[in-house]
Amino acid sequence: MTSYEIQTVETASEAVREPLGALQGAFGFVPGAAGVMANSPVLLNSFFSAFAQFRGEGSFGPDERQVLLLSNAVANGSEWAVAFHSLEAVADGVEPVVVEAVRRGELPDDPRMAALSALTRTLIDQRGHLDDKDVEAFLEAGFTEEQLLEAITGIAISTMTNYAANVARPPLEDVLRPHAWTARYSSSV
Incomplete structure (x- = not known):
């Protein structure tokens, strides 16, 4: 059992105060996983920089980003991250029925969100080894080849938080x- 302190803007080292302050400003609190990650400036600063690119420069809409991040959290069995991304998904316009399907480890009925969730879970489950049919299903849902690579970015960033x-x-x-x-659902597609 580990016993990491959950850092705050006041308790954290100078090396991570700026990203923690930005997170506190964005959410009204320092998310617990970020507070844990702040025990490693390398981890928190890497996450914060990459997430800023994924969110600010990425082509996924806020709702798509949240479906990807929530699907990743479920696949990784991260109870804290599933709760966090469930809240954020609803705030970012994801239909509650889509959120609940992803939380159950199921594909949503919405074809585009289903394709994104399936790709995310398959990338995780297959450790990046996709079949042609996996790629085709993603592209047929209206996504691009560039977005497939962008999804890898989102998965990598989210995995930092999930694992922490x-x-x-x-x-x-x-x-x-x-x-x-609670992590009771299968992550398999």
């Missing part, structure tokens, strides 16, 4: 408790 939260098990913040989830 799995290792340290930060408690859910009050705002996340209504979205609590």
Whole structure:
């Protein structure tokens, strides 16, 4: 069992105060997983820089980003991250029925969101080895080859948070408790 301190803007080293402050400003609190990641400036700063690119320069819409991140959290069995991305998904316009399907380890009925979730889960489950049919299904849903590579970026970034939260098990913040989830669903497609 690990016992990482959940850092705050006040307790963190100078090397990570800026990203923690930005996260606090964006969410109104320092997310627990970020507070854990702040124990390693290399981890938090790498995450923060890459996520800024993924969010700011990426081509996925906010709802698509959240479906990708939530699918990743479910596949990695990250209870904290599933709760966090469930909250964020609804805030970013993902239909609640889509959120619930992904949380159950199922593909949503929405064909585009289903293709994105399936690709995410397949990339994780197959460690990046896709069949032609996996790529075709993603492209037929209206995504591009560039977005397939961009999805890898999102998965990598999200995996940093998922693994940190799995290792340290930060408690859910009050705002996340209504979205609590336990890792009981299969991540297989």
